[in-house]
Amino acid sequence: MYTFKELQNIIEDNLSKIDLDISPIELYEPIKYTLSAGGKRVRPTLTLAACNLFSEDIEKSIKPALALEVFHNFTLLHDDIMDKAELRRNSATVHEKWNENIAILSGDAMSIKAYELLSDTEENHLKSVLKIFNKMAIQICEGQQFDMNFEEKNDVSEDEYLEMIKLKTSVLLATSLKIGAIVGGANENDAQNLYDFGLNLGLAFQLQDDFLDVYGDVNTFGKKIGGDIIANKKTFMLIKALEIADIETKLKINEILNLKEFDKNFKIKSIVDIYNKLEISYLAKNKMDYFYKKALNSFDLVNVEASKKEILFNFASNLMNRNN
Amino acid sequence: MYTFKELQNIIEDNLSKIDLDISPIELYEPIKYTLSAGGKRVRPTLTLAACNLFSEDIEKSIKPALALEVFHNFTLLHDDIMDKAELRRNSATVHEKWNENIAILSGDAMSIKAYELLSDTEENHLKSVLKIFNKMAIQICEGQQFDMNFEEKNDVSEDEYLEMIKLKTSVLLATSLKIGAIVGGANENDAQNLYDFGLNLGLAFQLQDDFLDVYGDVNTFGKKIGGDIIANKKTFMLIKALEIADIETKLKINEILNLKEFDKNFKIKSIVDIYNKLEISYLAKNKMDYFYKKALNSFDLVNVEASKKEILFNFASNLMNRNN
Numbered sequence: 239m240y241t242f243k244e245l246q247n248i249i250e251d252n253l254s255k256i257d258l259d260i261s262p263i264e265l266y267e268p269i270k271y272t273l274s275a276g277g278k279r280v281r282p283t284l285t286l287a288a289c290n291l292f293s294e295d296i297e298k299s300i301k302p303a304l305a306l307e308v309f310h311n312f313t314l315l316h317d318d319i320m321d322k323a324e325l326r327r328n329s330a331t332v333h334e335k336w337n338e339n340i341a342i343l344s345g346d347a348m349s350i351k352a353y354e355l356l357s358d359t360e361e362n363h364l365k366s367v368l369k370i371f372n373k374m375a376i377q378i379c380e381g382q383q384f385d386m387n388f389e390e391k392n393d394v395s396e397d398e399y400l401e402m403i404k405l406k407t408s409v410l411l412a413t414s415l416k417i418g419a420i421v422g423g424a425n426e427n428d429a430q431n432l433y434d435f436g437l438n439l440g441l442a443f444q445l446q447d448d449f450l451d452v453y454g455d456v457n458t459f460g461k462k463i464g465g466d467i468i469a470n471k472k473t474f475m476l477i478k479a480l481e482i483a484d485i486e487t488k489l490k491i492n493e494i495l496n497l498k499e500f501d502k503n504f505k506i507k508s509i510v511d512i513y514n515k516l517e518i519s520y521l522a523k524n525k526m527d528y529f530y531k532k533a534l535n536s537f538d539l540v541n542v543e544a545s546k547k548e549i550l551f552n553f554a555s556n557l558m559n560r561n562n
Numbered sequence: 563m564y565t566f567k568e569l570q571n572i573i574e575d576n577l578s579k580i581d582l583d584i585s586p587i588e589l590y591e592p593i594k595y596t597l598s599a600g601g602k603r604v605r606p607t608l609t610l611a612a613c614n615l616f617s618e619d620i621e622k623s624i625k626p627a628l629a630l631e632v633f634h635n636f637t638l639l640h641d642d643i644m645d646k647a648e649l650r651r652n653s654a655t656v657h658e659k660w661n662e663n664i665a666i667l668s669g670d671a672m673s674i675k676a677y678e679l680l681s682d683t684e685e686n687h688l689k690s691v692l693k694i695f696n697k698m699a700i701q702i703c704e705g706q707q708f709d710m711n712f713e714e715k716n717d718v719s720e721d722e723y724l725e726m727i728k729l730k731t732s733v734l735l736a737t738s739l740k741i742g743a744i745v746g747g748a749n750e751n752d753a754q755n756l757y758d759f760g761l762n763l764g765l766a767f768q769l770q771d772d773f774l775d776v777y778g779d780v781n782t783f784g785k786k787i788g789g790d791i792i793a794n795k796k797t798f799m800l801i802k803a804l805e806i807a808d809i810e811t812k813l814k815i816n817e818i819l820n821l822k823e824f825d826k827n828f829k830i831k832s833i834v835d836i837y838n839k840l841e842i843s844y845l846a847k848n849k850m851d852y853f854y855k856k857a858l859n860s861f862d863l864v865n866v867e868a869s870k871k872e873i874l875f876n877f878a879s880n881l882m883n884r885n886n
Contacts, residue, residue, distance in 0.1 A: 265707040316670060320663040339644040339710060342666060346640060346673065347703040350696060353677060357692045364689055368681045372674060379671040383589040386663060 240296065242549050245286040249279045252300050253307065256351075268332045268344035269351065272311050275327050281414040282307040287550055288418030288432055291542045298360050299421045302367055305355035306414050309371075312348035313378050315341060320386065349375075363421050370420070374413040381406025388472050399477050400441065408440025431539045438533035439554055442526045446558060448473035449522045452510055464506035470495050474525065475518050476509075482516055530558055564620065566873050569610040573603045576624050577631065580675070592656045592668040593675065596635050599651050605738040606631040611874055612742030612756055615866045622684050623745045626691055629679035630738050633695075636672035637702055639665060644710065673699075687745050694744070698737040705730025712796050723801050724765065732764025755863045762857035763878055766850045770882060772797035773846045776834055788830035794819050798849065799842050800833075806840055854882055 240248075258270040282303035289299035317323075318331040319341050325331065333341035359367045384402040388394050415436040419429040451466040452475055466473050480488060494500075494508050513519065533554065540547065564572075582594040606627035613623035641647075642655040643665050649655060657665035683691045708726040712718050740757040748756070775790040776799055790797045804812060818824075818832050837843065857878065864871065 262704055262707040262711060264711060265704060316666055319666060342640055342644060343703055343706055343710075346670075347700060349670065349673060350699040350703065353692070354696045354700070357689065357696055361689050364692075365681065365685050368677070368688075368692070372678045372681055375674040376671060376678070379667055379674065380586055380589060383586045383667055386667075387586060387588060 239546060239549070240286070240290055242283060242287065242553055245283045245290070245296075246279050248286060248296070248300065249282045249303060249307065252304055253279070253282075256304070256308075256355075264336075264340060265344055265347055268315075268336055268340055269348050271329075271335070272315055272332060272344075272348070273308065275329055277327060279307060281310055281410060284411065284414040284436065284550075284553075285418035287553070288415040288424075289422035290418075291432075291540070291546050291550070292419060292422035292424045292428070296422075299418050301355050301358040302371075302417050302421060303414070305352045305371070306410070306417065308348055308355060309352035309375065310410060312345050312352060313382070315345040315348065317382060319345075320382070359421060367417050367420060370413055370416060374409045377405045377409045381409075391472075394472050394477055396474070396477055396481065399472065399474060403444040404437065404441060407444055408437045411440040411443075412436035425541075428540050428542070431536045434536035435533050435540070435550075435554075438529045438536065439557065442529035442533060443557055445474050445522060445526045445529065448475055449519065449526065451475075452513060453519055464502070464510075467506050467509045468502055474522055475513055478518050478521050479509075479513055479516050482521075483512070487512060487516070526558070530554075563870060563873070564610070564614055566607060566611065566877055569607045569614070569620075570603050572610060572620070572624065573606045573627060573631065576628055577603070577606075580628070580632075580679075588660075588664060589668055589671055592639075592660055592664055593672050595653075595659070596639055596656060596668075596672070597632065599653055601651060603631060605634055605734055608735065608738040608760070608874075608877070609742035611877070612739040612748075613746035614742075615756075615864070615870050615874070616743060616746035616748045616752070620746075623742050625679050625682040626695075626741050626745060627738070629676045629695070630734070630741065632672055632679060633676035633699065634734060636669050636676060637706070639669040639672065641706060643669075644706070683745060691741050691744060694737055694740060698733045701729045701733045705733075715796075718796050718801055720798070720801055720805065723796065723798060727768040728761065728765060731768055732761045735764040735767075736760035749865075752864050752866070755860045758860035759857050759864070759874075759878075762853045762860065763881065766853035766857060767881055769798050769846060769850045769853065772799050773843065773850065775799075776837060777843055788826070788834075791830050791833045792826055798846055799837055802845050803833075803837055803840050803842050806845075807836070811836060811840070850882070854878075 253273060256273070258266045258273070260266050285303035285306055286296050286299050289296050314326060315332055318326055319333045319338060323331050324334050329335075331341070332344060336344075356368060356371055357364070381402055381404070384398070385406055388399075388402065412433040413436070416429050416433040419432045424432070448466065451463065451473065454463055456463050465471075466475075470476075476491075479491060483491060491509070491512060494505060497505065534551075537547065537550065537554070577597060580597070582590045582597070584590050609627035609630055610620050610623050613620050638650060639656055642650055643657045643662060647655050648658050653659075655665070656668060660668075680692060680695055681688070705726055705728070708722070709730055712723075712726065736757040737760070739760040740753050743753040743756045772790065775787065775797065778787055780787050789795075790799075794800075800815075804815060807815060815833070815836060818829060821829065858875075861871065861874065861878070
């Protein structure tokens with residue numbers, strides 16, 4: 239068994255070995271820049287960890303794991319263009335550092351690089367891995383489209399929101415685990431249970447992210463508090479508040495959202511006061527709990543001895559800031 | 563044996579069967595729009611024709627053929643964003659009809675759709691087909707990057723130009739043929755000779771396109787004459803003229819290229835006069851001939867009875883406007 243840290247190092251090491259010092263540099267330099275920007279390499283590490291549940295030979299899971307990491311970074315690169323984001327992991331985004339055409343094309347090349355890495359999956363698993371990967375890839379596009387649609391939509395329901403975050407973020411975690419399991423030799427049941435574990439953990443995690451934007455500790459959250467509120471982002475918190483508020487409170491929320499000029503702290507405080515009154519934090523925690531437990535239930539069903547499961551169990555509880 | 567027209571119809575028919583009436587429509591409608599915009603479906607038809615050289619069962623080549631067509635249309639869609647093109651096949655481009663974000667994302671989804679189709683390649687050929695496809699896909703990105711670089715570069719050499727058009731357009735024709743051959747059961751030699759046939763035919767065709775922009779018949783060319791000249795496009799004609807002209811003529815060319823305001827017909831006539839004086843048409847025809855003959859030589863080497871080769875031979879000679 240490898241520790242999570244050891245698996246992370248294997249990913250980092252292999253990622254840095256992808257040769258990108260090739261011509262035309264205008265195409266490959268932004269890819270190198272993107273892939274060397276760090277991050278916790280969570281997804282490919284999960285692939286290795288899932289493989290390691292079923293096999294000591296994790297070598298065979300490295301290429302598909304890298305494919306997942308490269309594809310993930312491709313989606314971030316293109317999302318950043320669409321969102322006009324200026325920063326990613328505290329560095330200039332590709333379209334800011336170079337230009338939009340470079341960002342579109344180097345993103346395209348990155349997605350193909352992901353398929354190049356994926357094509358090195360062992361032949362007996364190639365077809366199924368490719369199909370699972372494709373399904374995930376198209377779902378991420380769908381999720382991004384729903385997310386963009388929601389910017390213009392004022393009546394996003396909780397179900398629609400959960401579906402969107404499932405597509406946009408959870409299926410990637412789920413697929414990373416499932417592909418690792420498959421190349422590790424898992425049977426279909428175990429692979430699917432790991433998928434469900436990742437899917438529900440991803441939902442819980444995204445809901446936690448929404449929660450921490452409001453109630454997080456600025457020192458540990460790593461992002462500014464209230465960013466979603468300032469941007470009128472339709473998070474679980476806001477959607478739920480609009481759903482359960484009385485007419486008067488609803489009008490008040492919409493009034494705040496529609497302010498063209500505002501003091502940021504005032505806007506954040508006004509919305510948080512409403513969330514407090516409506517006890518949104520309670521609903522959010524409940525929902526997080528629901529998905530976290532669902533995740534653990536699926537994980538429990540994976541037919542592997544308990545000691546082997548510790549790494550992924552600890553990963554999940556760390557992710558959810560839990561010590562149980 | 564199927565006729566070229568029959569194969570085209572099979573492609574058109576199967577292309578229209580791809581279900582794109584799905585949610586979110588904002589993502590899939592632009593894909594449907596792009597794929598139903600027509601075109602001659604040359605590449606996937608070549609895949610079927612190449613398969614048909616080796617097998618009467620062309621069914622197995624349909625999915626990879628569609629993958630190539632969908633991927634081709636994806637590259638056009640993203641290229642159109644980068645080139646700020648307003649029209650494609652006489653209809654508004656996706657980023658004009660919708661917006662740039664929609665064009666980026668639906669393009670991404672199209673490239674994944676291409677891989678979905680490709681994943682239905684028969685399992686015994688999947689790995690090799692996937693690898694050949696990936697290589698082509700990344701080369702097309704490289705070609706597009708070189709093409710963008712050339713806009714800013716004033717000393718593009720003939721070799722650099724030929725390498726660019728090889729990557730940007732020829733490898734796709736070559737790969738379409740090679741993949742068809744492989745799934746049809748061809749041996750490596752025959753598959754590679756078909757690849758070389760497509761590669762050199764593609765080069766000859768692109769050079770012909772450059773030539774016809776200057777010397778074509780407006781009624782048969784299908785584009786406006788002189789478009790490349792007005793846009794200062796670095797075609798074979800211009801690169802060659804700048805290479806062989808004396809200093810005085812070179813200055814004259816650059817003077818015309820640098821005109822900020824000009825009468826279009828005057829600009830075209832001035833450049834064409836110089837091309838005439840330098841006998842660029844002769845050089846261009848020579849080069850076309852060179853690649854066309856190279857293409858036919860490779861095709862000759864394909865070990866299939868002559869009668870079966872007629873369809874692809876006729877395709878090539880029609881493409882090059884020849885009746886021999």
